[in-house]
Amino acid sequence: MESSSDPSFFERVWAVVAQIPPGRVATYGDIAEHLGRRGAARTVGWALNEAVGSGLPCHRVVNRNGELTGRRHFETPHVMKERLRSEGVEFVDEHRVALDKHRWTPSDAA
DNA sequence: ATCTTGACCTCTA
DNA sequence: CTAGAGGCCAAGA
DSSP states (O other): OOSSOOOOHHHHHHHHHHTOOTTOBEEHHHHHHHTTOSSTHHHHHHHHHHHTTTTOOGGGEEOTTSBOTTHHHHSOHHHHHHHHHHHTOOEEETTEEOHHHHBOOGGGOO
16 A cells, blocks of 8 residues: 555645545646645646546636636536536626635645 | 646746 | 736656
């Protein structure tokens, strides 16, 4: 097993995303910054790309604008919106969530 | 080590 | 709003 394995950046991202509670949204920058990599926001997104199909709530991860940048990677944008709405997330635009109301950060996790 | 790619962020025009 | 450019970082070939 793993006594002191080296969790790649990807696994750290997945771990954080997996901790995002329903009705909350996290941003790439916040996750990257929490991992100690401030400019690694793109790498975070890349990790999510691999996370598709891994059971990770990638739809809860949005950019600084609260916009679902990866809507083209999930499925249909429509499904995305409904899914987030189903969790209690409000939208301020067609593809924009109310970050001010549902902003979640790794530090918010227990 | 080098080059490319990637679901970003920010600025400027 | 769109378009172009720069910066930051990590993984893969």
